Amino acid sequence: MIFRPTVSHAWRGIFILACLTIAPDARAGGFGIRAQSAEGFGAAIAGVAAGNALSFSYWNPAVLANVDRFQVEGVSNVIFPAISLDPAASNTVDIGKGALVPAMYMAMPLNSRMTLGMSITSPYGLATQAPTNWAGQIYGRKSEIFSINANPMLSYRVNDVLSVGVGLQVQYFKTKLTQAVDVVPFAPDAMLKADGVGVGFNLGMQLKPWAGGTIGLGYRSAISHDLDGHLTTPLGRASAAAGLTTPALVSLGVRQELNERYRVMGTVEWTNWSRLGTVPVYDRVSGGVLTTLPLRYRDGWLFSVGGEYDFSQKVTARAGVGYEIAPMNDMTRDVRLPEPNQVILSAGLSYRYSERTTLDLAITQSLGLGNGAVTIASGDPRYLGLPFSATSDLNVTIVSAGLKMKFDSLPFGIR
Structure with a gap:
C-alpha cells in the first residue's frame, strides 16, 4: 500500500525540518557554521x-581591547562537503552542497581604554540537496538556510591584567x-518558506595573569526568532508560524607563549543545543497548535588544542586538532542532519606583507567518526508512515582566507 501524506503530515515533516535546518556537514555542530576566522581555523579555533x-571577537568581545589602531578584517570560507546517505534498501545518495561563507570585522579605539567594534557574520546556514527521487524523499529533498548576524561591540581595558567586552546581536x-x-517517483513537493529577526547579546573577559599567558571567556546568548511564512502543498498554501531559538555558546580559551616564537593554545566550547527540545507549531491564522516538534537535541561540545610558530617576522605557521561531540545521536539523527561526532584537523599560515597588512590562509578537514545511523520507525515523532533507515558518512573540507588591514588614520576624517 502506498502511503499518501495529508496536509497535517506535511506540516509536521516540514516544520521538523525547518527547526533542524540544513547543515549536516556540522562545522559547529547542529546547523551552526564555524566560519568566522581564517586565523582561528588554522588551529582548529584553539x-x-x-x-x-x-x-576572535566573535567568540569574545573583550578581544577588542588589544586593538591599538583602526582595523578591518575580511574572511572568506569555501566549504566542500562530502556527505552521503546509504539507505538500507536503496542506492547511496550524496546530499552535500558546497557554499561560500564570508565574515567582516571592524574596530576603532575610542581612547586608551575603550574600543568600538562591529562584526557581520553568518552563524547558521548552508544547504543540502538529495535527488528528486530517492528512498527518503518524504523526509527531505532540498534545504536552504541563510542567516546574517550584525554585532556592534564595545570593550574596556580595566588594567594591564583584565579587559571586558559587551555586544548587541541582531540576527536575521x-x-x-x-x-x-508521496513515495512515488516525481511526487510533488511540500515547501516551507519562513523568516524572522531576533535580538541577543554577547559578553566576554580576558585575563593576562602571568607573563605570556592569557585566559579568555566569551558568551553569545541564545536568540529567539518568531518565524513567519507559508507552507505550500499540492492542496494549497497555508500561513505558518513557529518559534525557533538558536543556542547560547560559551567559549573558554587559553594561550601561552613558550618563547619568542612558539605559542600553544586550547579551547573548550559548549553550545546549548538541548534547548531545542519540543517546539510547538502554530497556524498563524487560527493560533491553534498544529503539532509539536520533539527535536530532542543534546548539548554540543568542542575540545581543541593547537600551536603557532613564527618562522620569521613575516611568516607564522599554525596547526590544531579538535574533537566535536555532535548534538544528535542515533535516536535523533535526521536525513537532513546526519551528523556523527567528528575529529577536526587544521593547518594554517599567516604572511605579514607589511606592518599594516596580513594575509591568513587555512585548511580544515572535518572527519565523521563511524557511520551515523538514521532510523525513523513507528513510534518515532518524525514518522510519516514509511519506515526509513540508513547510515551516513561525513567528510568536509573548508578552505579559508583572511585579510587584516591596519590604518594609522581613521576613516572619514575622524580623529
Whole structure:
C-alpha cells in the first residue's frame, strides 16, 4: 500500500525540518557554521577567546581591547562537503552542497581604554540537496538556510591584567525547505518558506595573569526568532508560524607563549543545543497548535588544542586538532542532519606583507567518526508512515582566507 501524506503530515515533516535546518556537514555542530576566522581555523579555533585577532571577537568581545589602531578584517570560507546517505534498501545518495561563507570585522579605539567594534557574520546556514527521487524523499529533498548576524561591540581595558567586552546581536534567519508528499517517483513537493529577526547579546573577559599567558571567556546568548511564512502543498498554501531559538555558546580559551616564537593554545566550547527540545507549531491564522516538534537535541561540545610558530617576522605557521561531540545521536539523527561526532584537523599560515597588512590562509578537514545511523520507525515523532533507515558518512573540507588591514588614520576624517 502506498502511503499518501495529508496536509497535517506535511506540516509536521516540514516544520521538523525547518527547526533542524540544513547543515549536516556540522562545522559547529547542529546547523551552526564555524566560519568566522581564517586565523582561528588554522588551529582548529584553539585559544580564540584568549587571542588578539580582530575576528576572535566573535567568540569574545573583550578581544577588542588589544586593538591599538583602526582595523578591518575580511574572511572568506569555501566549504566542500562530502556527505552521503546509504539507505538500507536503496542506492547511496550524496546530499552535500558546497557554499561560500564570508565574515567582516571592524574596530576603532575610542581612547586608551575603550574600543568600538562591529562584526557581520553568518552563524547558521548552508544547504543540502538529495535527488528528486530517492528512498527518503518524504523526509527531505532540498534545504536552504541563510542567516546574517550584525554585532556592534564595545570593550574596556580595566588594567594591564583584565579587559571586558559587551555586544548587541541582531540576527536575521531565513529557511526554505522541501520534501515529497508521496513515495512515488516525481511526487510533488511540500515547501516551507519562513523568516524572522531576533535580538541577543554577547559578553566576554580576558585575563593576562602571568607573563605570556592569557585566559579568555566569551558568551553569545541564545536568540529567539518568531518565524513567519507559508507552507505550500499540492492542496494549497497555508500561513505558518513557529518559534525557533538558536543556542547560547560559551567559549573558554587559553594561550601561552613558550618563547619568542612558539605559542600553544586550547579551547573548550559548549553550545546549548538541548534547548531545542519540543517546539510547538502554530497556524498563524487560527493560533491553534498544529503539532509539536520533539527535536530532542543534546548539548554540543568542542575540545581543541593547537600551536603557532613564527618562522620569521613575516611568516607564522599554525596547526590544531579538535574533537566535536555532535548534538544528535542515533535516536535523533535526521536525513537532513546526519551528523556523527567528528575529529577536526587544521593547518594554517599567516604572511605579514607589511606592518599594516596580513594575509591568513587555512585548511580544515572535518572527519565523521563511524557511520551515523538514521532510523525513523513507528513510534518515532518524525514518522510519516514509511519506515526509513540508513547510515551516513561525513567528510568536509573548508578552505579559508583572511585579510587584516591596519590604518594609522581613521576613516572619514575622524580623529
